[in-house]
Amino acid sequence: MARRGKKPKGRAINGWVILDKPKGMGSTDCVGKLKWLYFAQKCGHAGTLDPLASGMLPIAFGDATKTVPYVMDGRKTYRFTVRWGVQTTTDDTEGTPVATSDLRPGEDQIRECLGHYVGEIEQVPPAFSAIKIAGERAYDLARSGETVEIESRIVTVHSLDIVETPDADTTVFEAECGKGTYVRAIARDLGRDLGCYGHIVELRRTAVGAFEEADMVPLDDLLEAGEEGREELDAEAIEAGAKARIIDFEPLDEYIIEPEAALSELYEVMLGDDQASRVLAGNSVLLKGRDAPAFCDEAFATGHGRLIALGAIEQGSFHPKRVFGGKG
Template sequence: MSRPRKKKGRPVSGWLVLDKPYRMGSTEAVSKIKWLFGAEKAGHAGTLDPLASGMLPLALGEATKTVPYVQDGAKVYRFTISWGEERTTDDLEGEVAKSSDQRPDKESILALLPKYTGIIMQVPPQFSAIKIAGERAYDMARDGETVDIPAREVEIARFDLIEIVDEDSAVFEIECGKGTYVRSLARDMGRDLGCYGYISSLRRTEVYPFTEEDMVTMEEIEEALAQVPMPEPEPREGDERPRSPKPGPDQWKFLDKLLLDTGAGLESLPQIIVSDDTAARIRSGNPAIVRGRDAPVEADEACAFSHGKLLAIGSIEAGMFRPKRVFAA
């Protein structure tokens, strides 16, 4: 019988709300943070394009189980649309496909915004991760194919014009739901205004329930690492290449201070606080009576906390909490 594989990494859990730098990919960010924290598991709650900066919530350890609740949260983007060109990727990276000498005035832009507010139908960009017949749209587009992507329903709760920079560009901010493509907004608005447009800068500032105050920059991570000198890398036999020093326990104690609790992403769920005795029952997978004047009597999903730490996610039926997923202490 084969022995179970030894887990690589340490069982650290929590959320790191990264202020992702421009040009860093989401997968690259996950790998880097997982390596720095020495984590067993890591994931992100919603891809952010390499050409975009800003909030990328990263889940470590037990927090990966709560990723879907953050992915479904409202998001806020601030972005610049440059007028006069439509590009193959709908952003700076693509080639110019169409151009125009026309430029929109402020009144025309403001008059158009209601069309893109509320529940709208949107066609994702040709260069997107949407799967068509099992293939990623961006792979097909890179091969020169014109991809027929069906329109999808998305919701934009708020669409504000922030600033007219000059006649060639304007800054906007939106609050939107899951699956909204900002690049598609620039493309479609440019067509409606008769001048074409593409995204020239994009920053995500919020992913509910996290806010800008929660964000941690790479500079802050580097400052935490610098509190204690990094350990010397252990040489491998026959490997003459210099190896990067790897953080260890002395560095982790400073890095871990940057993490939010595993339950930080669950503000959308009803929350109950339980006693030690009740926590012991729930930890064993048993239902428990919900106590407290303001405690919910019914809830399809709710979360239980003990001593400020997430204990379990479950349902509440007739005043009884029934755990569905219990979290490690």
């Protein structure tokens, strides 16, 4: 007799919470915290953010985890502060100095260099990074004392600008870049080119893919929302060692954004109930209306008030490639 699988533990929720990650907390720790807080069956993040960095960490629940690649492949915006005069092993404040200089660049001198860091550029990721070398993370090898050799790669920087110059030792930048770009490496290489060295002392991510700074919610706000929905225990239960549970998730759920928010750059196919049911069964449907495209490599379909599938449009028909079964 076939063995029945265990029922998933937790709530079957679908959507995004755009966390404003605090400094000092790892991305995996954030996922664990929100999974516990929301009592969610399935949870993941779109793009690792260093523990020393703060800012946007999109957290996906349920069906939204299937849209994570579209977020990770999107543009990212960072605001970061470079301190001149010191290069470190990690290219940030966590490492130890490896080179120093008494030289300090002027703003005009910095601006003259910025053009070399915009467009498709060749970049060597930091030794302390999540890049895998023979199956091991570069930062694990570096921390164990091994010499880490990482090959250069082509990355895309869409823009790089000076935001402000607080003093002679520091400059604040904002960069919009593509997948796989390390702003710590930009700070390192810029310092070398200017002949003064440099490393990042503050790093904050403000946008990822379709998500903007206004979408972010601080962890403290989520914790407060959890407390709003926590049950009240009487003295007898407290004396017996009982722990209060979150029984009302409505205050937390107000921060959830629909799964399709990650797909804003794709064409949306809006289906009626009959067509939506056909797509949910894995069938293609003919699109009607003079504005419906005949071909589209990537599109998503919505129906029954939610995201139901990812797919493509061929010869005027939507062909589902991945169906979303959750009800959320």
